[in-house]
Amino acid sequence: MGDKELAQKIIELVGTKDNIVSVRHCATRLRIVVRDKDKIQVKMIESIEKVKGSFFNSGQYQIILGTGLVNRIYNEVINIIGESNNADEVKYGNSFQRAIRMFSDVFVPIIPVLVATGLFMGVRGLLMQDAVLAILGIDAANIPESMLTFSKILTDTAFAFLPALVCWSTFRNFGGSPVIGMVLGLMLVSPSLPSAYDVGAGKIEPLLFFDYIKVSGYQGSVLPAFVTGVLAAKFECWVRKHIPDVVDLIITPFLTLLVGIVLALFVLGPILHWLELELLFLVKSILFLPFGIGGLLYGCFGQLFGIFGIHHIFNFLEISMLAQDGWNYLNPIGTCGNVAQAGAVLAVAMKAVSNKVKQVAYPSCLSALLGITEPAVFGVNLKFIRPFVCAMIGGGVGGFLASNLQLKATGMSITGIPGTLLYLNEQLPFYILVNVISFAVAFTITWFFGYNSKMETGTEKVEQEENNAMNKVDLNEDNKVVEIASPLKGEVLPLNEVKDEAFASGILGNGIAINPKEGVLVSPVNGVVNALLPTLHAIGITTQEGVELLIHIGMDTVKLKGEGFKAFVKQGDEIKIGQKLIEFDIDLLKSKGYCLDVPIVITNMMNYTEVVCTKETNINIGENLLSIK
Template identity: 75%
Template sequence: MTEKEIAQALLPLVGGRENILSVMHCATRLRIVVNDKDKIQVKEVENLDKVKGSFFNAGQYQIIFGTGLVNRVYEAVMHELGMQPEAAIDDKPASKPVTGNRFQRAIRMFSDVFVPIIPVLVATGLFMGLRGLLTQEAVLNVFGLTPDAVPQQLLLFTQILTDTAFAFLPALVCWSTFKNFGGSPVIGIVLGLMLVSNSLPSAYDVGSGAAEPLIFFGFIPVAGYQGSVLPAFATGVLAAKFEKFLRKHVPDAIDLIVTPFLTLLVGILLAMLVLGPILHTVENGVLFVVEGLLTLPMGIGGLIYGSFGQLLGIFGIHHILNFLEISMLAKDGWNYLNPIGTCGNVAQAGAVLAVAIKASSAKTKQIAYPSCLSALLGITEPAVFGVNLRFVKPFVMSMVGGGVGGFLASLFGLRATGMSITGIPGTLLYLNEQLPLYILVNIVSFAVAFVLTRLFGFNHKMEQA
């Protein structure tokens, strides 16, 4: 079936246009919010060509197509509805369905802000990996060079590539937050730049003791928020809402002058004197707790996170860990979550491959084999929702495999130079002496999940049921 044919067949199966509130998509799934989920013919939807599975989560009916295809199906669906992509039915923003409980809406709100930023952070992580490769003595020795022989201009150039995104991270966060909450993105980016202004002592200098924060009113410490997430996020939310309030109440004749002026003034006062000091402290506290978990003796933290961290993706709250990874990288240049989380992803690949080999159903094999490759590349939704979680036991075996790999990763002290890429692409974050160990822990995770699923986690009775 072509994408157009899929869209034409899909719409009646979800209750038709009148049952649809909004349509959106993520990396692998088409997400539909409906008025009445009882009108959805789930079995018929899952039997459509190229559909790898479906499920309800956070008030959304999510249909798994896989990377690339989901974009084309989304465009075809929107065309059939007579809507432009990124628009939504009833003029509701496509990225903000109105259903789900308060916690689920909060998680989606946080995710929506970070999704546009992640590609930049991925690129920065790759730059960090390549920079690490270029400066490795073993690599340089192959060309008859030493670290001292690397031109300073080249190092400076690579530093621009690796440091800029994190140094101006508040500007990116504020921009995306304003865009998400209906404010003016250009005001958001300027407000974010104010948080890292050169007039303020750098957060890096204050953290290292090279500079002292400014003291306002004798007790409020103020410094730049380079690398910080929560202060910029909270400031962006409140300032965007304040701007929308002003747009409704300021006369049109003076709106162009008054609204940006007051939005920036109130926003920076909130950020510097209230939200920044409070939330930056909270951010450091959360980071301390998580780092404490990951540094528990004998690999216990890695065992716990490697096993149970995979559950976060099921409930759609895994994106909330983005700010922890960002904070780690901004603080000392290392990401301690990535190697352990990678083990969980690779374990999903091992479990789904075992299912693919043992399965007798052509439909199961059709979903399982590509899902294995997808999980190895860091996209686990097809494996989790299309196969492993459906049969339950393979998912449990993947948790065991992820826990074993996370345990070893913690024992070895593995740490990444970036974020947001795992599995095979994630090797670019370990282009140093850690690479052999990174490969080892992932092979172990894959093998444990594969063997356990092959022996105990899947059988034909489960498939028939």
């Protein structure tokens, strides 16, 4: 399945475009705010091959796709549904959830450039080591000045202009004009202002306004740029609503930049910069508690922040640390927790009896070692609870060692095996050591105390009970045969011949397919329309006996956006066998190159034991198509 097809499938399974309020993404997850989460078909989404899992957090439905893929799928989703509406998004979730989303939406887009900057710092640190310079036949004193300047361009630019990045992202997320936000951020680091770095080093004095307000640039500062960006973006929106359109182009940017820079330099900036420094001092004081206690606490309990969806707060802290000190003290401790999750999930995989558990756990181990822990955490460890606790212990041990060894990263956001790129200096052996210990401790404790087959059996029973409770229809307890008539006239095809992997593989349910000869779809049963997509190319039906059917007209016909389709029923309608449901223009679909195969599948097969398909190769409307036991 290609990226575009996967994006279309996700949109359909979360309740179509009409159910989506907004779409965002982080490093590994597609994060969707929906109007009605009951419309999300979670099991069908998680059954898609490229989906590593999903969960609800901070008012969002989050689909784990992994790095790289998530960016591509996000772009495809946006191409299909259009840009997300932030004004609508803020209405959903409580105040705490909205605040977490706000931090995430502002800081996540700028993380990739900071990751790249951290890697540049790591490479520079590696190349500047005496042993490496000796191999190159030079020493530190003889490095060309031009090369040093080039390395500074790579490593210093993003942090020097960090306020511009923060203001740009803030305006983008709060409805302002991103280019105005960018310029406002650049004003905060204007070369006309004394550099914050030089003022901090005592090389120059700050400017003095009104005899008592000291002003300097905000190089490497995050909080003043963030708050200024929020207020200025909201002010811009207010101005646009209250001035005539004819002068909007002139007045709005002028007032927004003027009010924004005055607030930043003379009112909010000095206070917020002081607050940011105090906050960093507090965090570092905790991390640097004697005897590695701070590392132990963060390595152990820091993993809980990800469960509650508030781990994006640490993005702000890590960015501030890198901007102020050039080092990230949270990364080496946090990565121990991630690697410990890998150790715990590997122990589960090796001890598991269920093939289903093994199939999830083994790939999750590799994923966690590469820095993507959601499949391990939400798919396995948290599900059984004890392995997650064992991983917390392993992370605490690793964090304790990392703190005592005073490890620090040159960047952020990458952990585990890729994280070695942030330690390309004399720290690398110690980084590897603490992670190996974290992995080994979590694996060992989980192996002996954290997992056994009884837990697995118990969990499967709980899952089955939950599935039964969620089903809206009763099981076919008396083992009656449910007959499904043909809704179409055409050629009968085995489901595995359908040119769509999701149907052909049986992921979406057992059934059959028909290549239609006429463009009329009728009801194959007496029942209720439980779903009718706005594009009219697919319909869901629940029979009187409780069988749930999905009928999908053609392959990729969602792209037609309803063209060539006409519905005669709506969602919630009661229907009778033989009643006309949908007409579709076969000639139009053929002329546009669409495959006409129509899969008819049972989506709640867990309630039934067998599906018997007709042996006929051609079928008429109303003839027996399927028998379900």
